[in-house]
Amino acid sequence: MEKSGRTLLAKIWDQHVIARISDDTDLLHVDRHLLHDLGGSRGLLDLKSRGLTVHNPELTFATPDHAISTARGRAGTIKIGQELLAALRVETAASGIQMFDIDEPGQGIVHVIGPELGLSLPGCLIVCGDSHTCTHGGLGALAFGIGSSELTHVLATQALIQRRPNTMRVKFEGKLSFGVTAKDMILALIGHVGAAGGTGYAVEYAGSAIRDLPVEGRLTICNLSIELGAKMGMVAPDEKTYEFLRGRPYAPQGDMWEQAVRVWRQLPSDPNAHFDREVLIDVTKIIPQVTWGTSPEHVVGVDGCIPDPQAIVDPARRAAVETALDYMGLKPGSPIAGTPVDWVFIGSCTNSRLSDLRAAAEVARGRKVAPGVRAWVVPGSETVKRDAVAEGLDKLFTEAGFEWREPGCSMCLAANGETVAPGQRSVSTSNRNFVGRQGPRARTHLASPASAAAAAIAGAIADVRTMER
């Protein structure tokens, strides 16, 4: 029998093995360790308290994003947020770690700045104390979130003990319809396989619809890997990846760039590579998606209806849907479109890049946010902000009645005092519609940037295809 080929995952994994710990577990080298304000200083202080030092400060980078305010002048940053920021400055300086500080190019949501600066590269092993680290897999990196203990381990050793995951390939085939985006593709996938469908797997996204996506769309796809249970998601690098990275501040230059690209071209999975699970998605059937419940798997097409628990046979699933609908304050069986909203949030590591803001702006241009709706646009990084301002997007959004903010995580996780009030309903371009995620008893509907802008204008969940030009 012919030996099966190797996957993208296996090629990157094997490259990083320092030592074999057991049959399925290896000590892996970490190429990039990204720190943020919520866990970065805690990790550095933990290290210090053990009498240890940072093993490779030159491979470690930091930026504040989680706990800072996104108001102009960072007004209203909560006291503990200020303390965490101060501690991050002191501890990174003491350890010789590069930090991208507020108002500097390079500051931003950690998963936006890694690719933007060229810190995240194909074939790279990247970790960060944040589950959405899988985002960087969109460049062909092996990237995943870690907890605080593992974070300390990486600071101390520049290495991590990991069990080799199973492999899943998701092929998205066909051409996207008008008004359908990367966000809709990945939400549709989560609806199909469920929030635990990828648990224990590293997912490789492939197929013609992935090849057709620009890099920023691939980052959005990989970002939501964790929402289907997979802590790693990746897309093989190609010419689009190299074009995206060429000339980025920390990407290799000159001969070293040529050398790197030659190595990266070897990374894609071999044609005869074996995957433990294969999923095929026909993207021509996908329409704009919106969530109705409290798990990303609670998702429907925007022309669909809120599920009716009475129609569900399995008692556990019926109870889960009832609980979710009760929390969300939704009527079973009614169309999801037309549900009135109080808040719209355009931002987060999922959807705050320039292409996301352009897509939202295209819908908002020349229109007005509906009365009674508060709509925020929070660019993902200082560079995204500056680029958007240079294109006049800030002005366009402001004239339409959106609030234009400073870069940060903001209302995606509500760790910074920026929350949706109890009982209020939000359409959000972020990644989690969990109970209380955007604030205690806040109700979140996940959607694409274009769909979120449409909801802001309509004052209700709306089908963006009727509003796009």
Add this chain to the structure above:
Amino acid sequence: MPKPFNLLMAIAAPVMRGNIDTDVIIRIERLVGNSVRGTLGKWAFGALRYLPDGSENPEFILNREPYRQAEILITGPNFGCGSSREGAVWSLQEMGIRAIIGSSFGDIFFANCFQNGILPIVVDKEIVDGLAAEVALTQGAGRIGIDLEGQTITSPTGKQHRFEIDPRRREGLLEGLDEVALTLQRDHEIRAFQAADRAARPWIHFARKSA
């Protein structure tokens, strides 16, 4: 460094809702700060445990006797999905939880448990449901036994179920090992890897901002 784990015979609380995420286990604002350890036990499952006015929700199982004394959780599928926040494990630990039995767990949460001396056990859903049903029949009085060395769970009526666990992780729990110290014993290997890798992939090791 986690405390060693050995035998446990304890009250178990079934929390069977599926997809309980780490945001539900501990709200993010409880984790904003550099010294939150020791403050989290009373905030575990806050959204389920307390009513909007801050009083205890009498319907929630961990607010009822004898489940208040639970040291084991029996959980629905995909428990601990979502955010990587290790504070979720800290909060459970601070409320006295030492083991969690479920059919599947969020990958990052699962790894974080071992780092803190909490044993997450994966067994078939039928076994999980059976344990929850037996516990419910005794109104929570029936204790569950866990023998990590023997890799068995004993139900309140004495049924034994074997569970699988990565031998390295089992040893880590039994001995209370310090993983950082263990890896640092391999520092010569890490440095040798880096020396070779600097030649093979210089762009990784000499990341410099271009002008």
